[in-house]
Amino acid sequence: MAGIYIHVPFCRQACHYCSFHFSTSLRLKEEMMSAMLIEMQQVENKPSMIDTIYFGGGTPSILSIEEIKLLMDQIYRHYEVSGDVEVTLEANPEDLSEDYVKGLRDLGVNRLSIGIQSFLEDDLQYMNRAHSAEQSLQAIEYALSGGIRDVSLDLMFGLIGSDQSAWRASLEQIIDLSPTHISCYNLTVEEQTAFAHWREKGQLQEVDENIQYEQYLMTHELLSSAGYDHYEISNYAKPGHRSRHNQSYWNSQPYIGIGPSAHSFNGERRSWNVANNAKYLKQIKEGQERESELLSPSDRYNEYIMLGLRTAKGIAKSQIDEFPKKMRESFDAVSARLLGQGVLKSSGDTIYLSPEQWYISDAISAELFWDAD
Amino acid sequence: MKKIRNFCVIAHIDHGKSTLSDRLLERTQTISQRDMKNQALDDMDIERERGITIKSHAIQMYYKHTDGETYTYNLIDTPGHVDFSYEVSRSIAACEGALLLVDASQGVQAQTISNLYLAIEHDLEIIPILNKVDMESAMVEEMSDQIIDLIGCDKEDIILASGKTGIGIEDILSAIVDRIPAPKGDPKEPLQALIFDSMFNSFRGVIAYFRIINGVINKGDDIRFVNTGKVYSADEIGILQLNQVPKNRLEAGNVGYVITGIKESKEIKVGDTITQDKNPCQSAIQGFEEVKPMVFAGIYPIDNDDFEDLRDSLEKLQLNDASLVFEPETSIALGFGFRCGFLGMLHLEIIQERLSREFDQEVITTVPNVSYNAYTKRDEHLIINTPADLPEPTLLDRVEEPYIKAQIITKPEYIGAIMTLCMEKRGELLNQTYLTTERVELSFDLPLAEIVFDFYDRLKSITRGYASFDYAPTDYRASDLVKLDIKLNGDSVDALSSLVHRTKADSFGRQICKRLKELLPRQQFMIAIQAAIGAKIIARETISALRKDVTAKCYGGDITRKRKLLEKQKKGKKKMRQIGTVQVPQKAFLEVLKLGDNG
Ligand SMILES: Nc1nc2c(ncn2[C@@H]2O[C@H](COP(=O)(O)OP(=O)(O)O)[C@@H](O)[C@H]2O)c(=O)[nH]1
Ligand code: SF4
Numbered sequence: 028m029a030g031i032y033i034h035v036p037f038c039r040q041a042c043h044y045c046s047f048h049f050s051t052s053l054r055l056k057e058e059m060m061s062a063m064l065i066e067m068q069q070v071e072n073k074p075s076m077i078d079t080i081y082f083g084g085g086t087p088s089i090l091s092i093e094e095i096k097l098l099m100d101q102i103y104r105h106y107e108v109s110g111d112v113e114v115t116l117e118a119n120p121e122d123l124s125e126d127y128v129k130g131l132r133d134l135g136v137n138r139l140s141i142g143i144q145s146f147l148e149d150d151l152q153y154m155n156r157a158h159s160a161e162q163s164l165q166a167i168e169y170a171l172s173g174g175i176r177d178v179s180l181d182l183m184f185g186l187i188g189s190d191q192s193a194w195r196a197s198l199e200q201i202i203d204l205s206p207t208h209i210s211c212y213n214l215t216v217e218e219q220t221a222f223a224h225w226r227e228k229g230q231l232q233e234v235d236e237n238i239q240y241e242q243y244l245m246t247h248e249l250l251s252s253a254g255y256d257h258y259e260i261s262n263y264a265k266p267g268h269r270s271r272h273n274q275s276y277w278n279s280q281p282y283i284g285i286g287p288s289a290h291s292f293n294g295e296r297r298s299w300n301v302a303n304n305a306k307y308l309k310q311i312k313e314g315q316e317r318e319s320e321l322l323s324p325s326d327r328y329n330e331y332i333m334l335g336l337r338t339a340k341g342i343a344k345s346q347i348d349e350f351p352k353k354m355r356e357s358f359d360a361v362s363a364r365l366l367g368q369g370v371l372k373s374s375g376d377t378i379y380l381s382p383e384q385w386y387i388s389d390a391i392s393a394e395l396f397w398d399a400d
Numbered sequence: 401m402k403k404i405r406n407f408c409v410i411a412h413i414d415h416g417k418s419t420l421s422d423r424l425l426e427r428t429q430t431i432s433q434r435d436m437k438n439q440a441l442d443d444m445d446i447e448r449e450r451g452i453t454i455k456s457h458a459i460q461m462y463y464k465h466t467d468g469e470t471y472t473y474n475l476i477d478t479p480g481h482v483d484f485s486y487e488v489s490r491s492i493a494a495c496e497g498a499l500l501l502v503d504a505s506q507g508v509q510a511q512t513i514s515n516l517y518l519a520i521e522h523d524l525e526i527i528p529i530l531n532k533v534d535m536e537s538a539m540v541e542e543m544s545d546q547i548i549d550l551i552g553c554d555k556e557d558i559i560l561a562s563g564k565t566g567i568g569i570e571d572i573l574s575a576i577v578d579r580i581p582a583p584k585g586d587p588k589e590p591l592q593a594l595i596f597d598s599m600f601n602s603f604r605g606v607i608a609y610f611r612i613i614n615g616v617i618n619k620g621d622d623i624r625f626v627n628t629g630k631v632y633s634a635d636e637i638g639i640l641q642l643n644q645v646p647k648n649r650l651e652a653g654n655v656g657y658v659i660t661g662i663k664e665s666k667e668i669k670v671g672d673t674i675t676q677d678k679n680p681c682q683s684a685i686q687g688f689e690e691v692k693p694m695v696f697a698g699i700y701p702i703d704n705d706d707f708e709d710l711r712d713s714l715e716k717l718q719l720n721d722a723s724l725v726f727e728p729e730t731s732i733a734l735g736f737g738f739r740c741g742f743l744g745m746l747h748l749e750i751i752q753e754r755l756s757r758e759f760d761q762e763v764i765t766t767v768p769n770v771s772y773n774a775y776t777k778r779d780e781h782l783i784i785n786t787p788a789d790l791p792e793p794t795l796l797d798r799v800e801e802p803y804i805k806a807q808i809i810t811k812p813e814y815i816g817a818i819m820t821l822c823m824e825k826r827g828e829l830l831n832q833t834y835l836t837t838e839r840v841e842l843s844f845d846l847p848l849a850e851i852v853f854d855f856y857d858r859l860k861s862i863t864r865g866y867a868s869f870d871y872a873p874t875d876y877r878a879s880d881l882v883k884l885d886i887k888l889n890g891d892s893v894d895a896l897s898s899l900v901h902r903t904k905a906d907s908f909g910r911q912i913c914k915r916l917k918e919l920l921p922r923q924q925f926m927i928a929i930q931a932a933i934g935a936k937i938i939a940r941e942t943i944s945a946l947r948k949d950v951t952a953k954c955y956g957g958d959i960t961r962k963r964k965l966l967e968k969q970k971k972g973k974k975k976m977r978q979i980g981t982v983q984v985p986q987k988a989f990l991e992v993l994k995l996g997d998n999g
């Protein structure tokens with residue numbers, strides 16, 4: 028079982044918080060299409076079965092149905108694809124029309140992930156999103172009524188425009204819409220974004236951390252009682268509707284990444300394309316090697332800890348036993364302390380963080396990490 | 401001997417000593433232009449970076465005078481910080497003359513005066529130089545008057561110079577011959593040589609720098625160090641140019657080095673006298689003192705497993721820095737470590753930095769303290785170098801703390817602020833003298849404990865840098881001291897304990913709690929910080945639990961980067977010490993004392 032990720036590196040405009048790789052110029056789009064088609068074919072040691080396909084970005088919905096068809100066809104031509112493959116496409120509201128959704132459905136896209144971010148006009152402007160709140164509602168309606176099995180909506184909290192009651196209202200609104208899947212991201216100021224730049228200059232208005240934490244807890248409570256299962260820090264699903272593709276990242280399953288900045292993982296080695304459109308094109312044209320790293324036992328151990336502590340699945344003690352003795356011992360010692368402090372929880376074979384504690388999962392991961400030097 | 405001149409340079413920090421020395425070396429072609437790095441004499445990395453001279457060094461130059469003769473110059477460089485004043489005094493004792501360097505826009509400073517007095521005490525011939533005259537802000541007339549007031553010379557005696565442009569360098573070089581007397585000793589007398597500095601070389605062991613007063617020294621002689629009584633063979637002797645130049649014989653008047661195979665600096669004491677074992681001199685050269693540490697602090701490895709490595713590193717540091725003393729101690733909070741004695745706070749910081757740079761040892765330094773005399777009711781006398789050693793109040797008769805005489809030179813407009821500062825520090829004004837209308841000298845009687853920590857920084861800030869400061873220990877006096885404990889989540893942290901004067905305990909306790917609140921990173925749980933005297937809590941602060949430390953998105957393309965970021969975060973934690981349940985950053989122990997304005 029393996030997944031394919033296709034990175035579509037174009038956006039209409041740059042959102043102020045976004046650190047993903049994309050270009051706002053569509054000049055290289057044609058060339059990019061060809062290069063990605065070539066790359067799909069070129070992949071060595073193709074996995075025996077593709078279980079999930081994911082169009083991410085950037086903004087995949089910038090592509091026409093025809094272009095997406097070319098990519099899908101190429102996947103089917105060169106890979107063995109499972110009968111119940113999950114095919115996700117990330118879309119921005121301004122791109123969704125009735126026809127477009129229908130076209131996607133006909134291509135086999137059965138999961139649509141829509142970047143709503145906020146129902147408030149002020150928030151959208153503050154983030155420099157390319158759509159209005161009204162467009163979002165329209166897009167959601169097309170998606171929900173368009174025969175697509177799974178619809179996931181992205182929201183963001185920790186925004187300066189939404190106080191507690193506004194955020195509660197957004198949550199109630201999204202519960203009413205009843206998508207099968209919801210991602211709620213806490214705004215993070217990433218390096219090399221407009222927000223980071225303003226923060227450096229002391230010009231970024233920010234929401235108090237305690238308020239953000241309350242919003243996080245509110246999200247957990249409201250969505251849980253509406254029947255959504257909080258299965259990863261930022262992800263909620265109705266039973267049976269988790270993102271299979273994203274879970275494969277967290278379970279260290281293999282995946283193939285196509286397109287600039289996309290990462291692949293074969294169980295031992297992670298490799299990635301350059302995060303630059305022109306360089307990527309050159310890389311494909313000249314058949315250059317991608318960058319990669321072979322994961323050492325300590326890399327794999329640290330990733331297992333880091334990813335396990337972000338999910339409801341947690342860390343399996345039986346899995347820890349597969350790692351070298353020194354890591355096992357360090358895990359036992361540090362986890363015993365954190366269990367004693369009530370930070371970690373355990374149940375049977377599993378050691379995990381409760382959703383309330385996911386909010387400090389980075390700090391806990393770092394404590395449990397193995398320091399190779 | 402008639403053609404030797406031994407001299408040093410007396411200058412306040414930044415008045416241009418290193419730069420001027422560079423010019424002299426260049427003009428005498430001791431160093432070719434090509435080898436000239438700026439500040440050739442400062443060869444420890446830290447010295448170059450901090451722009452100060454920590455250890456003194458010496459260098460020999462040859463100068464062809466207008467009288468046609470070539471003279472040998474021994475320039476003895478001296479450290480420029482109060483922490484190292486004993487070394488300065490020994491360097492001065494090795495000279496017949498001194499260049500008194502005064503920045504033409506800054507004027508005379510405290511450091512200049514205290515070293516000048518030392519030089520005058522040793523009968524050195526003073527050549528006054530007004531330096532940096534190339535600067536627009538130079539006030540030649542006014543500063544010349546200051547110098548004249550200070551040493552009673554004639555105006556014509558003052559050489560106007562600039563180490564930067566080279567003005568006056570020739571005048572300085574010829575004045576050294578004309579004004580500084582040649583050394584007087586007698587080569588036929590028994591050997592008597594003053595050790596004014598020593599250096600450690602990892603290949604060659606300890607190298608002693610000496611000035612021969614009387615007699616001769618030959619390669620291979622059995623030499624005796626008078627104060628330690630030890631005898632060694634002079635395996636190699638020579639003179640100091642930019643590199644060591646071996647010689648077979650050195651005579652009275654000259655400056656040189658000797659290598660004996662001694663591996664530890666402790667065995668060679670600055671200020672000691674070298675003589676011949678077979679034909680010893682009658683008496684040692686006067687002025688020898690065992691250097692006494694002024695400030696004590698615990699030094700602990702971050703990881704207890706590194707204790708033996710730390711011992712090793714300290715021993716190696718002591719090889720070339722005999723003023724560092726240490727002995728093992730244990731702390732409940734920090735485990736095994738060492739109680740170390742330093743000449744002052746700068747010395748402490750330098751040692752900490754050298755441990756890190758030269759030995760890759762990251763250490764924790766506990767709250768420093770001075771050395772107290774305690775007398776018990778049974779009339780035992782104890783020397784208290786660490787708060788933990790202070791006897792219980794019920795057993796204690798009295799405690800005495802060390803006092804100093806501080807000398808501060810400043811502009812009259814800052815007198816008020818300085819008085820306030822010194823009063824707050826339990827000081828008493830002894831004397832106030834106007835050196836000129838624009839320059840006043842204040843002397844204070846102060847407890848040493850009050851000036852070792854943040855005094856100098858605060859003095860600089862309240863005077864906008866227009867104050868210079870120097871001090872000398874005076875005596876010990878009875879004092880009302882209490883032991884102030886710091887608790888983190890209820891656990892007493894001995895490494896943060898301190899001895900403070902009772903009248904200052906409350907405010908000090910509050911300040912420390914406040915400072916710790918800034919220094920400790922938030923953790924998964926709330927942290928209570930308390931200051932206590934005995935069972936009584938006198939101050940408290942709390943640090944709220946860490947709320948947010950999370951990455952919202954972690955998908956396929958984020959994993960590697962995210963893992964690396966957290967690995968870095970992990971390394972940061974390694975620099976912290978777990979005390980009870982609380983992680984304390986390495987730096988917190990020292991930083992906690994930088995209390996700011998009402999400390
Ligand atoms: N304008 C000018 N600057 C100088 C002169 N001599 C030194 N400096 C500068 O003054 C600062 C301190 O000089 P340095 O030789 O390190 O002083 P030291 O601390 O006495 O050794 C440095 O920035 C030098 O570049 C000079 O004659 N003229
Ligand atoms: S958030 Fe999405 S649409 Fe906005 S810049 Fe980033 S990738 Fe493009």
Ligand SMILES: [Mg+2]
Nearest residue numbers: 418451452453
């Ligand atoms: Mg210097």
